[in-house]
Amino acid sequence: MAKAKYAIGVDFGGTKVLGAVVDLARGKVVGEYKVASSAYDSGEALMDRIYEVVDGALAAADVKITDCAGIGVGIAGQVDAERGLLIGTANLSRSVVDLPMGENIQKRYGVPAAIRNDVQIAAKGESKFGAGKKCDDFICVFIGTGIGGAIVRKGEILPGFSGNAGEIGHTTVDANGRICGCGGRGHLEAYASRTAMTKVILGELRRGRKSIVTDLIPGLDPTDNAAAIKSGVMKKAVKAGDAVVMETVVDAGKYIGMGLATVVNFVNPQRIVLGGGVIDSVDLLFETAEAWTRKEALPYAGQMVEIVKAELGDYSGVVGAAVIASEVA
Ligand SMILES: [Zn+2]
Structure with a gap:
């Protein structure tokens, strides 16, 4: 055939x-x-x-x-x-x-x-058609409702012994930190996923801080645990210089950088491909994550690693x- x-x-x-x-x-x-x-x-x-x-x-x-x-x-x-x-x-x-x-x-x-x-x-x-093209050793990290990752080594995805390799969302970035959706403590996903950022922003609104988010999402109820703040809204808020959203994004970016620095030191990839709606839309998140990764990783590995955005979007x-x-x- x-x-x-x-x-x-x-x-x-x-x-x-x-x-x-x-x-x-x-x-x-x-x-x-x-x-x-x-x-x-x-x-x-x-x-x-x-x-x-x-x-x-x-x-x-x-x-x-x-x-x-x-x-x-x-x-x-x-x-x-x-x-x-x-x-x-x-x-x-x-x-x-x-x-x-x-x-x-x-x-x-x-x-x-x-x-x-x-x-x-x-x-x-x-790996085949996007930001990992012609690169045999890289890691992918996608930020959305959660944070997922994969390790590509010699052109192949490393599954790990039980298929869980690359779960960067569940690396510990704060030993005494927030409880993660998986039940673990202080995991990256609990700080830097879009869901985590949404929780922080809603918390600030409940505390009485003003944010453009309430104008961008008419009828938003900050006490509604199921409320979602989409990437597009975060983008507009950052563009407008909204303090609540910018602080939240910078904070999340720092945690992403901590997680990525750990990976850079441990795996020493040639490239890190960052994807997901919120990375795509909010440059401040990507830039903050990149800066902290380079700052916290071992100097040579942190300087050499290429940090790029995913190219294929959805x-x-x-x-x-x-x-x-x-x-x-
Ligand atoms: Zn977890």
Whole structure:
């Protein structure tokens, strides 16, 4: 069989599921389909979401499944890549474990399937077509609702013994610090994710400080624990010189720098690729993180490391998932 021109990538996140048909030679999305995500009480419901975006992306691209090398899925959660199993994810009730995603996809579409962690697919996308191109040793860090990371060594993603390598969001930046979502203490994610920054800003508003954020988000209730402050709002607030948001961003950037400096000393990568909506939108966060990384790392390693922004934006995950699917095919 001739080598397929396309593969399908699915990026299964906590708030949205994006499916895309990707042209493998150029790393370009030729058709995409997106749906909102939520919590799922069964494996079938979760699989249905995947089928929906795969079918939608194929229709949008006007491509047949027989022209695709395979389907790759990246999901925020623990994955057994070897067996194509989703072991567990925050989006799924705890009663559903060991969901055979790979097998289900293969049965339905008759093409090979690959299941990975969401950060690993994004790192693969950046490695092949984005900011990690032509660089064999780099780390990827994505900042969003949480903080995820991946280590690329000699062009391959390092899975680690139990598949957890690269979890920089759960490195300790303050031994007596805030409790993290994972239950640990003082982890980077509890200080510098967009969720963590949102909590700090809402806390300042509750204490009576004034911020442009309340103008930018009409009806914002600072006591609402589910309120989210999106990257675009933070960008506008920083541009307007808003003190509350700028302090929060500078503080978060410092913690990111502490975490990255640890990684620079320990792994000594050639390059650090920083991604995620808030890095993309808020230059102050990127610049502060870069400055603290160089300041805190060992002098030579800190001076030599290249620190760049991810290049594929929202597409790094789907492109990477498609590439991985084509490699297992
Ligand atoms: Zn943690």
